[in-house]
Amino acid sequence: MTAAVPPLPRPRRARGGTLSTARRREGVIAIGMAGPAVLLLLVFFVIPVGLAFALAFTSARLISPTPARFVGLRNFAMLAEDPVFLRSVLNTFAFAAVVVPVQAGLALGLALLVNGRFRGTNFFRTVYFIPVVTSMVVVSIVWTFLYRKDGLLNRIIDAVTFGHVQGPDWLNDPSTSLAAIVFMSVWQGAGFHMIIWLAGLQTIPAELHEAASIDGVSRWTRFRFVTWPGLRATRTFVLITITISAFSLFTQVNVMTQGGPLDSTTTLVYQAVRSGYQQQQTAYASAISLVFFVLVLIVSLVQRHLTREKD
Amino acid sequence: MNAKTRRLVAASLVAVTTTAVLAGCGAADGGSGAEGGVLKLWTHNAGNAAEYDVVEKVVNDFNAGQSKYKVEIEAFPQGSYNDAVVASSSSKKLPCILDVDGPNVPNWAWGGYLAPLELSGGEVPLDDQLPSTVGKYQDKVYAFGFYDVALTMFARKSVLAEHGIRVPTPDQPWTRAEFAAALADLKASGKFEHPLEMGTGGSGEWWPYAYSPQLQSFGGDLVDRSSYKTAEGALNGPEALDWAKWFRSLVTDGYMAQKSGSSPNDDFLNGKSAIEWDGSWDAAKNVEKLGDDLLILPPVDFGRGPKIGGASWQWAMSAHCAKPEGARAFLEFTRKTKYFTEFAKATGTIPATDAAAAQIPGYEPGGRYESFVRSARDFAVVRPVTPAYPYLASVFEKTAKDIVAGAEPEAALDEAVKQIDANLKLNDFYAG
Numbered sequence: 001m002t003a004a005v006p007p008l009p010r011p012r013r014a015r016g017g018t019l020s021t022a023r024r025r026e027g028v029i030a031i032g033m034a035g036p037a038v039l040l041l042l043v044f045f046v047i048p049v050g051l052a053f054a055l056a057f058t059s060a061r062l063i064s065p066t067p068a069r070f071v072g073l074r075n076f077a078m079l080a081e082d083p084v085f086l087r088s089v090l091n092t093f094a095f096a097a098v099v100v101p102v103q104a105g106l107a108l109g110l111a112l113l114v115n116g117r118f119r120g121t122n123f124f125r126t127v128y129f130i131p132v133v134t135s136m137v138v139v140s141i142v143w144t145f146l147y148r149k150d151g152l153l154n155r156i157i158d159a160v161t162f163g164h165v166q167g168p169d170w171l172n173d174p175s176t177s178l179a180a181i182v183f184m185s186v187w188q189g190a191g192f193h194m195i196i197w198l199a200g201l202q203t204i205p206a207e208l209h210e211a212a213s214i215d216g217v218s219r220w221t222r223f224r225f226v227t228w229p230g231l232r233a234t235r236t237f238v239l240i241t242i243t244i245s246a247f248s249l250f251t252q253v254n255v256m257t258q259g260g261p262l263d264s265t266t267t268l269v270y271q272a273v274r275s276g277y278q279q280q281q282t283a284y285a286s287a288i289s290l291v292f293f294v295l296v297l298i299v300s301l302v303q304r305h306l307t308r309e310k311d
Numbered sequence: 312m313n314a315k316t317r318r319l320v321a322a323s324l325v326a327v328t329t330t331a332v333l334a335g336c337g338a339a340d341g342g343s344g345a346e347g348g349v350l351k352l353w354t355h356n357a358g359n360a361a362e363y364d365v366v367e368k369v370v371n372d373f374n375a376g377q378s379k380y381k382v383e384i385e386a387f388p389q390g391s392y393n394d395a396v397v398a399s400s401s402s403k404k405l406p407c408i409l410d411v412d413g414p415n416v417p418n419w420a421w422g423g424y425l426a427p428l429e430l431s432g433g434e435v436p437l438d439d440q441l442p443s444t445v446g447k448y449q450d451k452v453y454a455f456g457f458y459d460v461a462l463t464m465f466a467r468k469s470v471l472a473e474h475g476i477r478v479p480t481p482d483q484p485w486t487r488a489e490f491a492a493a494l495a496d497l498k499a500s501g502k503f504e505h506p507l508e509m510g511t512g513g514s515g516e517w518w519p520y521a522y523s524p525q526l527q528s529f530g531g532d533l534v535d536r537s538s539y540k541t542a543e544g545a546l547n548g549p550e551a552l553d554w555a556k557w558f559r560s561l562v563t564d565g566y567m568a569q570k571s572g573s574s575p576n577d578d579f580l581n582g583k584s585a586i587e588w589d590g591s592w593d594a595a596k597n598v599e600k601l602g603d604d605l606l607i608l609p610p611v612d613f614g615r616g617p618k619i620g621g622a623s624w625q626w627a628m629s630a631h632c633a634k635p636e637g638a639r640a641f642l643e644f645t646r647k648t649k650y651f652t653e654f655a656k657a658t659g660t661i662p663a664t665d666a667a668a669a670q671i672p673g674y675e676p677g678g679r680y681e682s683f684v685r686s687a688r689d690f691a692v693v694r695p696v697t698p699a700y701p702y703l704a705s706v707f708e709k710t711a712k713d714i715v716a717g718a719e720p721e722a723a724l725d726e727a728v729k730q731i732d733a734n735l736k737l738n739d740f741y742a743g
Contacts, residue, residue, distance in 0.1 A: 061738070062397060063422035063698075078733075083726070148572075172570050172716065258514055259709070261569075261716035277394070278705045279734075280418075 049293075055286040062280035075287035085288065087263045088271045089295075091178060095267065096246040096299075098182050099189075103246075104238050107190045111197035112223075125198075132191040140255035143184045147171045147256075171257055174264040181252050181265055189245065193238050200234030201227065236307040240300060247296050268292045350382045350637050351406030355392035355624065361657040368653070373644050380637040382408070400424050405629035407638040411454055413622025414516070414694040414704070416446035420453045421698035421741060426630040427451040430639065433646030435664055443621025443691045444663040448698075455646075456625035457654035459661045461591040461686040462524060463619075464608040467601065470585050474500060481685050484609045484617045487557075494566045497585045505568045507561060508584035511715060512571040518708040519694060521588065522558070524610065524618035527692055529554035533707055534731065539697045540740050542731040546707075547724040554613070555720035562715055569715055591683045595659050598679065607682055610690065621691030623660065661687050698741040702734050 056075055060068035079085050114125045131139060146152045147170035154167030170180040204227060212222045250269040253259060259266035259274070268288060276285030352370065356363040363386055370382045385406065387395050393415070399405050400422070411419055419425045430437065430452070437445055437455065446454030471478055476493045479485045485493065497506035510521060523533055531551030534542045545551065561567035572578050579587035580600050586608075597605050610617040626645070628638040648666045655662035655671055661683045662668045673680040695703060710727040714720055735741070 059737070063400075063418060063424070064738075065421060065423045169569070174716065258712070260712050262713055262718055274705070279702050281702075281734075 052286045052289050055283050056290045058283050060283040060286070062276065062282050064280075068283065071283075075284050076291075078284065079287055079291065084259075084263055084266060085268075085271060088266045088268045089291075091263075091265060092247060092249065092267045092269075092295075094178065095182060095185075095249050096243060099186055099246040100239065100242050102182075103186045103189050103242055104193060106186060107193035107238070108197050110190060110194040111201055112227075114194070115198060115201045125194075128194055129191040131188045134188075136188065136251040137255055139184070139188050140252050143180075144171065144256050147180050147184075172261055174262045177257055177261060177264045181249075181256065185246075185249070185252055189242070193242060196234060196238055196241075197231070200231045204230035236303075239307065240303055243299060243303065244296060247292070247299070268295075348380065348634055348637065350380050350408060350632075350634060350641060352382050352384050352408040352641075353392075353396070353406045354384065354386050354410050355389045355412075356410075357386035357388045359389070362654070365650070365653045365657045369645050369650055373641055376644070377640075380634070380640065382641055396424065400629075400631075403631055405631045407629060407632035407634060408641060409627060409629055410624050411446070411627050412516070413443070413446055413454075413456065413625055414519075414700050416454050416622075416625065416627070417448040417696050418698045418701055419627075420448040420451075423630050425453045425627045426632065426635060427453055428455070428628060428639070428642065430643055430646070433643040435646045435648060435651065435666070439666070440663045441621075441661070441687050441691070443687060443693050444623070444625065446622065446625045446627065448696060454625035454627035455642075455663075456623055457645075457651050457663055458623060458658060459621060459663060459687045459691070460623050461619050461661055461683040461691070462521060462610060463589065463591055463594070463683065463686065464610065465579060465587045465589055465593070465597055466585060466606045466608055468604050468606050470497075471606065478606060479608055479611075481609045481617075481682055481689070484612045487611065487613045490611045493586075494561075494564075498564070498566055503583070503585050505566060505571075505583075506585040507567045508571060508575050508579050508587040508589075509561070509567050510571055510575045510588060511568060512573055512575065514708070516704060518711055519704040520620045522711055523694070523707060524620050524690075524692060525558075525613060526551060526554045528610070528613035528615050528618045529557070530613075530615050532695070533703045534695050534697065534699070536695060539695070539699070540735060542703075542728045542735075546731070547721070547728045550614075551724055552720055555714045555724055557613075558711065559714050559717065559720065562717075591661060591680070592659055594680055594683070607680070609682065609686060617686075617690045618692050619686050619690045621687065621693045699731075699735055699738070703731060706730050706734075 055068070057070060057072060058068040059071045059074075110128050114121050114128065148154075149167075149169040149172075151170075153170065157165055157167040168176050170176050208226050208230070209222065212226050217225075248269050249267045250273065253265050253267055253270045254273070257265045259270055269292065272285045272288040272292065275281045275288065352366075354363065354366050356366060366386075367384060370384055374381055393412075396405065396409065396411075396419075405424060411425070416425070420427075428451075437452065440455060441459055444456040444459050445452055446456070468478070471493075474493070474496045476496065477485075477489065479489075494506055497503055510517065513521075519533065526532065529550045531548060531554055532545040535545045562569045575584075575587065576589060576593045576596070578584055579589070580597065594607060610619055626642060628635065628642065632638050648664065648670075651662050651664050651667035652670045654660075655667060655674070661680075662671055662674060665684075668674040668684050669676070672678065674684055675681070694700060697703070706727050710718075710723050713723050
């Protein structure tokens with residue numbers, strides 16, 4: 001009997017032990033699983049971002065014999081007085097304000113076109129998607145040629161108007177340069193969002209469309225009351241991704257105009273890179289990045305608020 | 312901890328340590344037989360086979376000639392070379408020997424990248440070199456180059472003769488008025504949409520390199536070189552304003568494109584322009600295409616004599632070098648006339664010494680390219696010798712582009728001066 005007594009409490013203890021061990025084990029596994037990703041995020045995202053924020057309040061330079069010191073808000077005070085920076089903010093917003101609706105609209109139009117069942121759908125989908133898979137640098141260089149004063153675009157204008165209209169020197173004229181970059185960017189980016197819209201369109205149950213056509217509604221009504229509401233989630237996604245990518249406009253500017261002529265195409269990211277590398281002003285560039293981050297954050301929050309589920 | 316968890320943790324640990332070890336291996340110098348050790352050498356010539364071959368030959372000669380040190384080359388594409396140097400300097404991993412673009416020497420010396428050379432040996436004394444090929448900062452020599460390049464104007468003999476335009480010589484260059492009259496005649500002929508090709512489609516260092524000498528010939532400059540503490544008066548004085556107005560007038564008068572094509576030299580060779588402002592690096596190609604019809608002309612004298620920019624790529628020793636005597640031995644070894652000759656031959660540039668020039672066809676006295684040597688000696692102005700140079704260059708590029716695009720010259724120059732002065736002040740005038 002003596003042998004039978006001790007085992008009694010053991011299972012109880014053991015059961016309690018198994019529970020907590022299991023939980024602990026789960027925790028360890030979770031840490032083990034998340035570890036690599038967390039480590040990478042820390043090293044390549046959290047620390048750099050944290051550093052950038054901290055550097056914005058110092059005198060850090062890319063090349064300097066003296067260590068960086070804390071300078072408070074000096075970099076931000078300088079930003080406020082920098083006409084090129086203010087122009088960059090303005091250009092960035094102007095670019096986003098045009099690109100977001102136009103690119104989203106065009107992409108939706110293309111998606112509706114290639115959503116139908118007709119011969120060659122895949123061909124058109126591919127054609128519209130080609131600019132997306134082409135490197136932005138290559139696209140920018142090619143469009144620089146198209147936009148030249150004696151480039152293809154102006155030749156077409158000349159031919160179509162029988163020589164009555166002379167196209168401007170698109171990228172070298174402050175009044176047309178940003179518009180030229182907007183046009184080219186929309187052309188390049190629309191294909192990507194067309195695919196997203198297309199995915200959204202195909203989640204809408206076919207019965208709804210069938211029901212609508214049995215009811216004999218017009219195409220517009222069907223779009224307005226079936227398709228559009230069915231795209232709610234896609235809409236939010238497209239809106240936010242286009243906005244963020246529009247705000248980070250850099251490659252086109254760097255390749256095509258370097259911010260010119262007369263600051264007409266300079267952007268926040270372009271200025272951050274220019275001050276940080278070319279001009280070696282790491283702290284100033286960090287300050288620009290911090291302002292950029294805050295602006296994008298505000299815009300995204302506003303968008304989140306406007307597109308939230310209103311129940 | 313049960314076996315499964317333990318295995319997971321162990322696997323994670325292994326993964327982490329492997330990564331760390333791999334990273335460590337990348338950083339550590341590979342061992343070698345040389346008793347003095349391995350000297351790393353960095354060059355920007357990865358995409359530049361002709362010059363790279365000479366670097367390789369010099370290094371092989373050095374390695375074969377002694378057994379104490381072994382120099383190992385690492386080549387980078389020019390576009391990312393400076394970034395690589397800056398990045399490895401912040402982690403204190405610069406190689407012993409590296410090349411550096413002339414105008415960056417003061418910046419890198421000030422930033423603690425470079426060590427003063429203090430060369431004592433070598434076949435060719437530093438004094439024999441073209442002054443622009445020796446990189447100095449605060450009276451110390453930090454770098455030397457085997458060659459330089461020169462700005463020049465190319466034109467066709469036949470075109471100038473047809474329009475009755477005098478062929479200028481280094482002793483009697485075109486004056487501002489003569490140049491203006493020549494451009495007006497060429498434009499009036501109707502044969503050239505833009506008679507003058509200045510390469511305004513370029514960007515980066517080309518702008519300060521190509522156009523600041525013209526500003527200097529007018530009497531202006533990027534910064535007041537007497538103190539290096541302000542650009543006031545130098546970049547926005549009456550002379551600079553005069554330059555800015557002239558520069559813009561080239562566009563408004565239709566003499567020059569606001570932004571020229573992507574291959575200005577081909578445009579000149581194809582007869583699209585009559586006069587091209589270009590570098591000596593295109594001379595060989597032009598001679599080949601145009602033969603005797605090609606004229607290699609000195610720069611225009613806008614009042615203060617003709618000017619060109621000086622200094623090209625040079626060799627230096629890093630401040631992080633653990634074996635400075637080895638790096639010095641290598642650099643002294645390279646100072647032989649035959650290497651000066653080979654570098655210049657391979658790159659089609661101006662050799663840094665007269666002895667080397669005498670051995671390269673065309674650069675000898677009376678040769679086809681002798682005027683380049685003369686220009687490099689007599690007209691070259693090194694870009695401002697200050698650690699602030701990269702900043703000055705960036706501001707000048709933007710300002711000049713704005714002016715060409717039609718910005719109000721006075722306001723644009725004043726803004727440039729304001730920015731430069733603010734930057735100088737912010738960095739305590741780059742003292743130290």
